[in-house]
Amino acid sequence: MDDSTKTALHWPDAIYAQFRRVGIRQVGYVPDAGHSRLIELCVNDPNIHDVVLTTEEEGVGLVAGAALGGERAALLMQSSGVGNCINMFSLMRNCGFPCLVLITMRGEFAEFNPWQVPMGSITEATLKLCGFLTYRVDEPDSVDDIVGGGCDMAFGGDLQVAIVLSQRLIGRKEWTK
Amino acid sequence: MLDRREFVQKLLVDRKDLLVVSGLGSPTYDVAACGDHPLNFYLWGAMGGAAMIGLGLALAQPALRVLVLTGDGEALMGLGSLATIGVKQPVNLAIVVLDNQHYGETGMQPSHTRAGIDLVAVAKACKFVDALHVSEIGAMSHIRDLVHNGGGPILVQARISNDAAPRMLPSRDGHAIKLRFMEALGRLDCMNS
Numbered sequence: 001m002d003d004s005t006k007t008a009l010h011w012p013d014a015i016y017a018q019f020r021r022v023g024i025r026q027v028g029y030v031p032d033a034g035h036s037r038l039i040e041l042c043v044n045d046p047n048i049h050d051v052v053l054t055t056e057e058e059g060v061g062l063v064a065g066a067a068l069g070g071e072r073a074a075l076l077m078q079s080s081g082v083g084n085c086i087n088m089f090s091l092m093r094n095c096g097f098p099c100l101v102l103i104t105m106r107g108e109f110a111e112f113n114p115w116q117v118p119m120g121s122i123t124e125a126t127l128k129l130c131g132f133l134t135y136r137v138d139e140p141d142s143v144d145d146i147v148g149g150g151c152d153m154a155f156g157g158d159l160q161v162a163i164v165l166s167q168r169l170i171g172r173k174e175w176t177k
Numbered sequence: 178m179l180d181r182r183e184f185v186q187k188l189l190v191d192r193k194d195l196l197v198v199s200g201l202g203s204p205t206y207d208v209a210a211c212g213d214h215p216l217n218f219y220l221w222g223a224m225g226g227a228a229m230i231g232l233g234l235a236l237a238q239p240a241l242r243v244l245v246l247t248g249d250g251e252a253l254m255g256l257g258s259l260a261t262i263g264v265k266q267p268v269n270l271a272i273v274v275l276d277n278q279h280y281g282e283t284g285m286q287p288s289h290t291r292a293g294i295d296l297v298a299v300a301k302a303c304k305f306v307d308a309l310h311v312s313e314i315g316a317m318s319h320i321r322d323l324v325h326n327g328g329g330p331i332l333v334q335a336r337i338s339n340d341a342a343p344r345m346l347p348s349r350d351g352h353a354i355k356l357r358f359m360e361a362l363g364r365l366d367c368m369n370s
Contacts, residue, residue, distance in 0.1 A: 026236055049236045052264060054257030061226035061258070065198075065233020068218060068358055070366070073233065091223040095351035 011169065012037035014144040015102060019048070019074060022151045024100075026051060026066040026073035028059030034104030034170040035076045056081030060088035060099075067097045072155055074100045079107065079123040080116065082162075089130040092160045099160040100151060101132070109167040124164055132162040138169055178312055181275055181337040185246065186211050187317050188273065188324060194365055195325065196234055200227040200247025202282040203342070204275055208246055210345035215361035219347045219354055225254030228272055232262050235270040235329075238362070240369070242269050244324055249276040249290045249334075256299065262330050263303035271324045271331040272300075277339050285339070300332035312336040 015038055019027070027042040028051045029035060043050045053059050059075040066073035077085075082103060092099045107113075107120020127134050133153060135146050147163055154161040185207040189197070198218045199208040205219045218234075220227055231245035252274045262270065278291035290296065300308035306328050311320050312335070320333055348354055 026233060049265070051232070051236075051261065054260050057225070058229045058255070058258050058261055061223065061229025061255075062233040064223075064226070065230040065235070066237050067233075068230070068355065068362075069196075069234045069237025070359065070362065071233075071237035088223055088226055091226060091351075094222065095355040097355070 011140045011143040011165075012041065015147050016041040018144065018147045018151050020045075021148070022155055023072055024074050025049060025071040026062060027076065028053050028062045028073065029076040030054075030056055030059075030078070030081060032076065032078050032104055034078065034165065035102070038076060038102075056084045057088040060085050060091060063099050064091050064095065064097050072098070072100075074102065076102050077104075079103055079105045080119045082123050082126055083119050086126065086130060089132075089160070093131045096158045097160075098154045098158045099132075100154040101127075101160075101162045102147070102165060103127075103162055104165050104170055105167040107167075111167065120167075124162075127162045127164075130160070132160045134162045134164055136164045136166060138166045140169060143169075178336055178338040179314055180340065181207055181277070182210055182342050183314065184317070184335055184337060185275070187314070188244075188246075188321055190321075192325075194241055196238065196241055196243045196362075198227055198230050198234065198243070198245045198247075200224075200245070200251035202248055202251070204246045204248050204251070205347065206345045207275065207342065209347035210342070213347060215357045217347070217354075218358050221349050221351075224251055225258075227251055228255050228258040228262060231270050231272065232258070232265060232267060235267040236265070239269060241365070242271070242325060243267075245270070245272045247272070247274055248281070249274055249278060249288045249296070250280045252296060253289050253294070259300055259303040259305070259332070263300075263305060266304070266306075266330060268306075268329050270329045271327070271333070273324060273333045273335060275337050276334050277337050279339060281341070290334075296334045297332065300330075305330045305332050308332040308334075310334050310336065
């Protein structure tokens, strides 16, 4: 295994290390292949409440409740989940809750399923309309720096921050057994 | 059937450190009508999100009790969150649904509970430790004790009458409500540590 492959495999670990640095205590997620490694790390961390959701918008409420109670939270979702959250995101802006969302992209690169494309192609614009600062990550080596910066923006300034993890970063979905 | 204001007033009397999240519309007015309190988080929107705000708060503050007071329409919009709460089993969370079987804010159109959709049965299916109906004020002392002291998650579906109560409007400033809540919680933490 060369160095670049090792880095590519370990970008979820870099996100998790940032979660630990800034003291994330609650993580809401809908099961997702792209986030599977990060979800596993959070589930196995006794200092993190992992909350599996039936739909992503539930996670927005979770973030608000965690912040009210003095804890930091993060949401993990696929790009399609952003569409499920739009009205609930108003809670973040109306109250100035810090909100950190990590989004694995679908429908933008090497996508075999056209049904992913309509939402995938408007995900970043939708987040901006909802008041989020968005930071896109294409390279595994940039994950630590960009996620760290996003955490500091969100929790330092009670801002809404989305980290957009590109489909090139995550890799092609394998459908062969 | 219950009078909504009498029921909520009796539920919140001598509330001590109870943390209260109120669903948009009449439940927010009902909670405000009991007297404004810094540990009230009033919702004016985010329909369907009240129960999940309660879950995040309950997980963050395990030593305190959390009450989500909401309406049948708001609860129905967040039905999946009952399953999510059932997975986490927060012992300090109670949800009380003020059920008038109608959407009061939009002109009293009938809700799903009007057609017999049973939120207590849903909560039981979602592994809530306690879930029950209440429709008589005589059961109040039991309900109050359950909400304040019982092991959660708990859901109470309270059948209230359709009578409109005078509107009692708390602040609509989300930042102000949030900061006031967090400051009051911070003072509690200082006293308890």
